[in-house]
Amino acid sequence: MYNFNYHRATSRDDAKAKQGGAEDGSYLAGGMTLLPTMKQRLASPSDLIDLAGVSDLAGVRRDGDAVVVGAMTTHAAVAASADVAQAIPALADLANHIGDPQVRNRGTIGGSIANADPAADYPAAIVGLGATVLTDSREIAGDDFFTGMFETALNDGELVTEVSFPVPEAACYMKFPNPASRYAIVGVMVARTADGVRVAVTGAGPSVFRSAEMEQALSGNFSPDALDGISVPAGDLNADIHAGSDYRAHLVGVMAKRAVAGCG
Amino acid sequence: MTMNVSMTVNGKAVAAEVEPRTLLVQYLREHLGLTGTHVGCDTSQCGACVVHVDGASVKACTMLAAQAEGATVVTIEGLANGDALHPMQEAFRDNHGLQCGFCTPGMVMSAVDIATRHPNPSEQTVREQLEGNICRCTGYHNIVKAVQAGAKAMGG
Known part of the structure; x- marks a missing residue:
């Protein structure tokens, strides 16, 4: 990788100031995507601002009807959190199946969603559970956060600080993982919430999306059978060496049914 | 710089x-x-x-x-104590949990971590937890046996 200047931020304000003062500064969370990307020279920031020293960015807390996860909380910490396991077991399960144990020990929720990989797991949780992303300056509704492939609503230099997940009545995440990377070829989060049913699909398209048709069908009859005959248009989906778009479209239906069944 | x-x-x-x-x-x-x-x-x-x-x-x-x-x-x-191998290293030797040996240091370090978090891991747990370690020789069979034996020897 190309060389860069390394800074260790001591606080949120310090991180913002260091990023703002750099020519082309990038925040460094767990580095599980950023560092491999830099090795391939697909990214070459002038400065890395390491957030590991900003202690108030990590941790999980219960806040009324929500579980709030700090941006620097690792996947392993989310998977091991008693609060998450008790309130939203589907989120603990999702975190526990990202990558491998070593990736889960370093990778963070803030880093994952800021990167917005189309095959990442967390976007399905952000959108499927109707979470709110908190930044240093505002709150962004989960539905508005992911805007395209590796694109988010974040402004340049905006720092993700927390993600607030409202506790659903029931939720389940099912994914068909790539057998090597464990990224989602297709992953579906189904949640039954006070505001209705939500179905969010990751891995299949350029960015996470909801299926209004599935949500409507499940609102009337929350059972796997309700999804019979409903499909997502394959034309909009990704195709690569691992799965064609028709196959991905099929998997969306299968994973959605399994997730509904998993809601119990 | x-x-x-x-x-x-x-x-x-x-x-x-x-x-x-x-x-x-x-x-x-x-x-x-x-x-x-x-x-x-x-x-x-x-x-x-x-x-x-x-x-x-x-x-x-x-x-x-x-x-x-x-x-x-x-x-x-840092695992061995002088000439005395760590129980997990010993288990890899006893169970022949290697062939060429290239992946072995990483396997052993992951295995110690697995044993710490899962004191008496099932075969399935070991296989799932070794997700991040690739071996191109052994087919994993003896590695899994070694991790289970090592975890036991570590006091599981």
Whole structure:
């Protein structure tokens, strides 16, 4: 990788100031995507601002009807959190199946969603559970956060600080993982919430999306059978060496049914 | 530009001037001469570079030395007690949990981490938890046996 200047931020304000003062500064969370990307020279920031020293960015807390996860909380910490396991077991399960144990020990929720990989797991949780992303300056509704492939609503230099997940009545995440990377070829989060049913699909398209048709069908009859005959248009989906778009479209239906069944 | 990094590696305080882009695995191998930690794929998939940082297993090829500032690092060289192998190393030898041996340091470091978190792991748990370690020789069978035996020997 190309060389860069390394800074260790001591606080949120310090991180913002260091990023703002750099020519082309990038925040460094767990580095599980950023560092491999830099090795391939697909990214070459002038400065890395390491957030590991900003202690108030990590941790999980219960806040009324929500579980709030700090941006620097690792996947392993989310998977091991008693609060998450008790309130939203589907989120603990999702975190526990990202990558491998070593990736889960370093990778963070803030880093994952800021990167917005189309095959990442967390976007399905952000959108499927109707979470709110908190930044240093505002709150962004989960539905508005992911805007395209590796694109988010974040402004340049905006720092993700927390993600607030409202506790659903029931939720389940099912994914068909790539057998090597464990990224989602297709992953579906189904949640039954006070505001209705939500179905969010990751891995299949350029960015996470909801299926209004599935949500409507499940609102009337929350059972796997309700999804019979409903499909997502394959034309909009990704195709690569691992799965064609028709196959991905099929998997969306299968994973959605399994997730509904998993809601119990 | 270079920067100073300092950490504890296998119980010894170490420090060096490095480029910010220096990976932890490069620092261990090239600055400290601890070549037991291997570089396999260099893309955080194969796990030959697994070490422990503050008690958690990580892939040293996907971590900057700078990110380990102040940390406690244990490598494969830090497991044995003098000439007495660590129980997990002994289990890999007893069960012939290797063929060419290239992946073995990472396997053993991951295995110790597994045994710590899962004192008496089932075969399925071991296979799932070894997700991040690739072996191209053995077919994993004896590795899984070794991890189970090692976990037992560690007091599970």
